[in-house]
Amino acid sequence: MQHVDSYLAQHREAHLEELKEFLRFPSISALSAHKEDMVRTAQWLAAALERAGLENARILPTAGHPAVYAEWLHAPGAPTALVYGHYDVQPVDPLHLWETPPFEPSIRDGKIYARGAVDDKGQVFAQVKAVEALLRTEGRLPVNLKFLIEGEEEIGSRHLPELLEQHRDLLRADVVVISDTSFFAPDVPAVTVGLRGLVALELTLRGPRRDLHSGVYGGAVQNPLHALVQLLASLRSPDGRILVEGFYDKVRPLSPEEREAWARLPFDPEAFREEVGAPALFGEAGYTPLEQVWARPTLEINGLWGGFTGEGTKTVLPAEAHAKITCRLVPDQDPDEIYERVEAQLRKNLPPGVTLEVRKEKGKGRPVLTPVDHPAVRAAFDALRETYGKEPVPIRSGGSIPIVESFATILGLPAVLMGFGLPNENEHAPNEHWDLAQFDGATRTLARYWHKLAAALGPGARG
Numbered sequence: 001m002q003h004v005d006s007y008l009a010q011h012r013e014a015h016l017e018e019l020k021e022f023l024r025f026p027s028i029s030a031l032s033a034h035k036e037d038m039v040r041t042a043q044w045l046a047a048a049l050e051r052a053g054l055e056n057a058r059i060l061p062t063a064g065h066p067a068v069y070a071e072w073l074h075a076p077g078a079p080t081a082l083v084y085g086h087y088d089v090q091p092v093d094p095l096h097l098w099e100t101p102p103f104e105p106s107i108r109d110g111k112i113y114a115r116g117a118v119d120d121k122g123q124v125f126a127q128v129k130a131v132e133a134l135l136r137t138e139g140r141l142p143v144n145l146k147f148l149i150e151g152e153e154e155i156g157s158r159h160l161p162e163l164l165e166q167h168r169d170l171l172r173a174d175v176v177v178i179s180d181t182s183f184f185a186p187d188v189p190a191v192t193v194g195l196r197g198l199v200a201l202e203l204t205l206r207g208p209r210r211d212l213h214s215g216v217y218g219g220a221v222q223n224p225l226h227a228l229v230q231l232l233a234s235l236r237s238p239d240g241r242i243l244v245e246g247f248y249d250k251v252r253p254l255s256p257e258e259r260e261a262w263a264r265l266p267f268d269p270e271a272f273r274e275e276v277g278a279p280a281l282f283g284e285a286g287y288t289p290l291e292q293v294w295a296r297p298t299l300e301i302n303g304l305w306g307g308f309t310g311e312g313t314k315t316v317l318p319a320e321a322h323a324k325i326t327c328r329l330v331p332d333q334d335p336d337e338i339y340e341r342v343e344a345q346l347r348k349n350l351p352p353g354v355t356l357e358v359r360k361e362k363g364k365g366r367p368v369l370t371p372v373d374h375p376a377v378r379a380a381f382d383a384l385r386e387t388y389g390k391e392p393v394p395i396r397s398g399g400s401i402p403i404v405e406s407f408a409t410i411l412g413l414p415a416v417l418m419g420f421g422l423p424n425e426n427e428h429a430p431n432e433h434w435d436l437a438q439f440d441g442a443t444r445t446l447a448r449y450w451h452k453l454a455a456a457l458g459p460g461a462r463g
Contacts, residue, residue, distance in 0.1 A: 001386075003137045004447045008129070008440070015443075016112070016436075018048070019125050020105040022087075023114040027121075029065055029088035029155045038065045038151050041087050045124075046070065049147060052128045053135035060167065062159035065151030069170070072131070073144045079457035080144040081450070082173040082413065084403070085124035085180060086153035089116040090428045097430035111433040118434040119427035123179040123420060124149055126439055130446035142454035146173060150403075153180075156363030157403040164410040174457060175376040176407045177449075179442065181419030184395050185266060186435075189384040191377060192417035194294065194396030195404060197329035197367035199339050203346060205231070205321045205354040211307075212317040222353025224321035225306050231356075232323060234349040235299055235342070240284045242299045244345045247338065252331040252369075254295050262290050265393065275424065294396035298328040299342070324361075328398065335364040365402025370414055379452035380418045387445040418449065 008015075025041040028034045042065075046057040049070035057070035065088065073080070092102040092115050100106040105114040116122065127147070134141055148171060150160050164171060181192040205224040212221060236242050269289050273281050283292035306321035308314035327338055343358045350356050370377055372394045384392040397417075407413045420442035426432045 001444070001448055001451075004133045005444055007133045007137050008443050008447075012440070015125075015129050016107070019112070019122065019439075020114075022048070022121050022125055023105045023112075023116055024103050025087075026103045027088050027116070027151065028091050029152050030091055035065075038088065042066045042068050042151060045087055045149060048125075048128055052132035054131065054145070054147060060148075060163060062152070062163055064155075064159045067148060067150040067160070067163060069167075070147045071145065072135075072141055073146075075141060075144050075454075077459040078143045078454050079175070080146065080173040081453060082171055082176045082407075082411075083127050083145060083147045083149075084176050084178050084407070085127065085147075085149045086120050086151065087116075087124065087149050088151045088154045089119070089121065090154050092430070094430065099431055102430075102432070107436070110437065111435050112439075113431060113433040115432055117432050118182075118421040118425045119432065120153070120180045122434045122439060123442065126420065126442035127179055127446055130443045130450075133443065133447050134450065142451045144173075145450070146171060153401070153403065157406070158362060160403050161406045161410060164406055168411065171411055173411070173413060175416055175453070176404075176411070176413040177376075177416045177418065178401070178404065179419045179446070180401065181397055181417045182421035182423055182425075183419075183438075184393055184423075186422055187390070188266065189388045189390060189392040189441075190395045191380045191384070191392055192397050192419065193370045193372055193377065193394045194331070195365075195368040195417070196294075196297070196396075196398055196400050197333060197335055197365045197405070198326060198400040198402060199329065199335035199342075199364045200324070200326045200361035201339060201342065202322065202324050202359045202361055203228075204357045204359075206319065206357070207354045208317070208319050211319050214315040214317045218317055221317060222351065223317050224354050225318055227351040227354045228304070228306070228321040228323060230351050231346060231349055232301055232304075235325075235345065240282060242297070244299065244338075244341050246341050247297070247299075250332045250334070250337075251297060254291060258295075259291065261393075262294070263288070265290065265395075293398035295330055297330050297333060297338075298326075300326055300328075302326055328400065329367050331367045331369045333367060335366060339364075363402060365400045366405040366409075368401075368404045368408070368415060369396075370416070374414055374416075375456040376414060376416045376453060379456040380416050380449060382452045382456075383445050383449040384418070386448055387441055418445075420445070 027041040050057045054070035060067040102115040184190040207224040303324040307318035
């Protein structure tokens, strides 16, 4: 693969300038003001895919932001891989914390700073350049490739399941490959084999039909805020165990081998505590921090509001109180079942004097676990090992990519999560960046991966 590495090295500066173009688009899917920017970004990406040598690049419309498709299908009998990623990015607030403007890419200390640098424009771009390098140096690819890059991942991939259903034949493949995850550490390459699932809900407690004077009515009427605090406290014990009836019934236990492997990873709990700035770590008893984040479910309160929160004092007894809750789920929990169990627990423990409304939010996803011994996963290990000269490790992620489960249920595709970010690169935060050494490693590894995948899956794949 020296010819590929040489091509990538010779064209690195040009590739970085092209990446900067991609990063300049303010493709913020959550904000309606950027609707036209989303379309312009998709158009730019379709053109970039064609410049790289892929064919039939097109915009796939959805009821929301469009997706981008392209293909190269000239390897008869070879496996077919679907490359998935996203071109949308998170909002940039708070803007004043950025050292340089979020959509004016800046290279400092070997890192490129911009919104989307690592999540996920940079990693998508690395996929494109790896294909370009192979086509320019070898004239063909060892596998058939299809690219599907969406514009709504940061808002829960709202319309992608419908798109997958609509384009089943177009997207037919043997495996989906995703570069939207990270190494375990800068010197520890990794393949992510598990993602937690997600279910989200919002609850509203209503008491009196209007806000009341707390001096005139306080003590005789239930305060929805007090009731909310009492109700939320009933969901989790002081030691972190979730008290929702049946919540843990389907949780798949960790194997002793997996626990031993994770214990060998270079993880420092004290450094982790310092990184997050907490006075102490806290989590479910009997599990290490990695086990808590990767393989145990959670129930978290994400927001509380109600009553008066302005400057000074207002002696009000509020009419309503609200909370947002999310649960991260692990194999084999079902999001719909967990939602029903949480709602039932809330209704069971509802204090007197208030009514309860529970609403399921969008963006649910099932947990995902790909077998470590799957041939496509083993091919990823082989490619990483060849590039970095180190033994990669299988890891899980505490986060969720809900659409991964949709690829499995709608298209029947196993997922290979081979990302090249690093921990603490500020995705979703000010000063997001990506180490350019990781960009270099990503393009080299991905070019190797397509050869490894062709050998691993062999002839007779869907093609």
